[in-house]
Each structure stands twice: as C-alpha cells, then as structure tokens.
Amino acid sequence: MxxxxxxxxxxxxxxxxxxxxxxxxxxxxxxxxxxxxxxxxxxxxxxxxxxxxxxxxxxxxxxxxxxxxxxxxxxxxxxxxxxxxxxxxxxxxxxxxxxxxxxxxxxxxxxxxxxxxxxxESEKYFHSRPKNSQIGAVVSPQSQEIESRETIEHKWNELATEYEDKEVPKPSFxxxxxxxxxxxxxxxxxxxxxxxxxxxxxxxxxxxxxxxxxx
The missing domain is CATH 2.30.110.10 (Electron Transport, Fmn-binding Protein; Chain A)
Known part of the structure; x- marks a missing residue:
C-alpha cells in the first residue's frame, strides 16, 4: 500500500x-x-x-x-x-x-x-485462573530477555508436573x-x-x- x-x-x-x-x-x-x-x-x-x-x-x-x-x-x-x-x-x-x-x-x-x-485480592484472582495460566505467570520473567522459547517451555513442563496435584502459590512478583x-x-x-x-x-x-x- x-x-x-x-x-x-x-x-x-x-x-x-x-x-x-x-x-x-x-x-x-x-x-x-x-x-x-x-x-x-x-x-x-x-x-x-x-x-x-x-x-x-x-x-x-x-x-x-x-x-x-x-x-x-x-x-x-x-x-x-x-x-x-x-x-x-x-x-x-x-x-x-x-x-x-x-x-x-x-x-x-x-x-x-x-x-x-x-x-x-491478587491471591483470590490468581487462584481463579486456569492452572496452566498460573504456572505461566510463575515461569515467565516478563519483559526480560531470555535465551529461547524452549527455556520457558522446559520450566513450564517441570512446574506442571510438580504442581499436578497441588495448589500453585502466587508468586510475590x-x-x-x-x-x-x-x-x-x-x-x-x-x-x-x-x-x-x-x-x-x-x-x-x-x-x-x-x-x-x-x-
């Protein structure tokens, strides 16, 4: 155009x-x-x-x-x-x-x-989210440079296994x-x-x- x-x-x-x-x-x-x-x-x-x-x-x-x-x-x-x-x-x-x-x-x-x-209030909303989204919030150093997408996905998979039968704690950040x-x-x-x-x-x-x- x-x-x-x-x-x-x-x-x-x-x-x-x-x-x-x-x-x-x-x-x-x-x-x-x-x-x-x-x-x-x-x-x-x-x-x-x-x-x-x-x-x-x-x-x-x-x-x-x-x-x-x-x-x-x-x-x-x-x-x-x-x-x-x-x-x-x-x-x-x-x-x-x-x-x-x-x-x-x-x-x-x-x-x-x-x-x-x-x-x-933040705790209440965090635990109302789908567990996958909760884990995503934990593993992502948002806005920071990362080595690769695979790094984040690997960490996400590890925590998905760790918290499969447990509540995901809201991160302080x-x-x-x-x-x-x-x-x-x-x-x-x-x-x-x-x-x-x-x-x-x-x-x-x-x-x-x-x-x-x-x-």
Missing part, C-alpha cells in the same frame, strides 16, 4: 449520537452502561484496553492488557510487577487506558493514578493494579468527523464535572 492509498482510507460513522443530557452524572455508571451494551452487541475483546505508562523522564510505552474488574474506585488489571510496565508504574504512577470498540464506533479514554490492589481515574472521556463517532466527545473531570472524591469537547 502506498501513501496515497493509505491517506484515502476513510470510514463514515453513523451508529449513534452522544449528548450531555444522554450521559449519566457519574462516568463509572456511564462506563458500565457502555460496557454492558458492548457485551450485548458481542463486541470482540471488549475487555481489551491499551495501557500507557511512562518513565520518570517521560518516555512512554503502551501495550494491550485485559480489564479484570471495575467499580467507582477504578479499573483493575493484573501483571508481573517486575515487567516493564510494573517498573514504570513503581517510579511514575500516572497512567492512561483506552478502549476502542470499532463495531460500535466508540472509544473511552481514561487518565489517572495507578496503585497496587491488596495481596488478598505478580498481582493486581487499579487505575483510579481523574479524567474519563467518552467518544462517539459521527458523520463528517464531527464526533461527539463528552469529558468528565474529577473535582473531588465524589464530584465530577461534565463538559463537551470539540472533535
């Missing part, structure tokens, strides 16, 4: 509209509504979100992770604390997540601070985080690129201000 062909790729958005009046006062309730609608519409990988973190000096990185819970407090995901994202969160807790549901012509952007959840939002933006695609953008800004622990942004 040449540059001209790339520049000519266009989609027209006509699925829905979004207004200040049609959105809820609490953005977490609005997120729940949209997430439920995505589920009803069978949107593929609706829990997949792009998580962006950065170093102390502002060098960003991003990757897709899976949403594993949400409440008025924020959005929960799990990972290796010693991975690149874990190390960056440890030094700089500011983060952002983005959901994009193309089938519904919707995007949600969220910015906030990231904190670890409790060890008990693995667990959950919660992103506590301070900004949440709901984007609805509209014709002629005049998209609807409704932004919620957190004023205090209980109050959100809702505004419209230009597309």
């Amino acid at each position: 040449n540059q001209e062909e790339l520049q000519n790729i266009r989609e027209e958005y006509n699925a829905a509209a979004l207004s200040e009046a049609s959105t809820k006062a609490n953005p977490m309730k609005q997120f729940e509504l949209w997430f439920d609608e995505a589920q009803e519409a069978n949107v593929p990988e609706r829990s997949a979100m792009n998580l962006a973190t950065s170093t102390n000096d502002g060098r960003p990185s991003s990757r897709i992770v899976l949403l594993k819970g949400f409440s008025d407090n924020g959005f929960i995901f799990f990972t290796n604390y010693l991975s690149r994202k874990g190390k960056e969160i440890n030094k700089n807790p500011n983060g952002a997540i983005t959901f994009f549901w193309a089938a519904m012509e919707r995007q949600i952007r969220i910015e906030g601070n990231i904190e670890k959840i409790s060890k008990e 693995w667990g959950g985080y919660i992103l506590k939002p301070r900004l949440i933006e709901f984007w609805q695609g509209r014709p002629s690129r005049l998209h609807d953008r409704i932004l919620y800004k957190k004023i205090d622990n209980k109050t959100w201000k809702k505004v419209r942004l230009a597309p």
Whole structure:
C-alpha cells in the first residue's frame, strides 16, 4: 500500500449520537452502561484496553492488557510487577487506558493514578485462573530477555508436573493494579468527523464535572 492509498482510507460513522443530557452524572455508571451494551452487541475483546505508562523522564510505552474488574474506585488489571510496565508504574504512577470498540464506533479514554490492589485480592484472582495460566505467570520473567522459547517451555513442563496435584502459590512478583481515574472521556463517532466527545473531570472524591469537547 502506498501513501496515497493509505491517506484515502476513510470510514463514515453513523451508529449513534452522544449528548450531555444522554450521559449519566457519574462516568463509572456511564462506563458500565457502555460496557454492558458492548457485551450485548458481542463486541470482540471488549475487555481489551491499551495501557500507557511512562518513565520518570517521560518516555512512554503502551501495550494491550485485559480489564479484570471495575467499580467507582477504578479499573483493575493484573501483571508481573517486575515487567516493564510494573517498573514504570513503581517510579511514575500516572497512567492512561483506552478502549476502542470499532463495531460500535466508540472509544473511552481514561487518565489517572495507578496503585497496587491488596495481596488478598491478587491471591483470590490468581487462584481463579486456569492452572496452566498460573504456572505461566510463575515461569515467565516478563519483559526480560531470555535465551529461547524452549527455556520457558522446559520450566513450564517441570512446574506442571510438580504442581499436578497441588495448589500453585502466587508468586510475590505478580498481582493486581487499579487505575483510579481523574479524567474519563467518552467518544462517539459521527458523520463528517464531527464526533461527539463528552469529558468528565474529577473535582473531588465524589464530584465530577461534565463538559463537551470539540472533535
């Protein structure tokens, strides 16, 4: 594909509209509504979100992770604390997540601070996972250079045998985080690129201000 062909790729958005009046006062309730609608519409990988973190000096990185819970407090995901994202969160807790549901012509952007959840919550989720996934979390030094795939597979096979009839202990380097939002933006695609953008800004622990942004 040449540059001209790339520049000519266009989609027209006509699925829905979004207004200040049609959105809820609490953005977490609005997120729940949209997430439920995505589920009803069978949107593929609706829990997949792009998580962006950065170093102390502002060098960003991003990757897709899976949403594993949400409440008025924020959005929960799990990972290796010693991975690149874990190390960056440890030094700089500011983060952002983005959901994009193309089938519904919707995007949600969220910015906030990231904190670890409790060890008990992480333990509970870890042991709810399939045992193969538990072993995978134990054997993978996530984001680190490794000699070969065979090295990891050999270690996985060893632990699969060792824990065949036993509970896999959650490793200390693995667990959950919660992103506590301070900004949440709901984007609805509209014709002629005049998209609807409704932004919620957190004023205090209980109050959100809702505004419209230009597309």
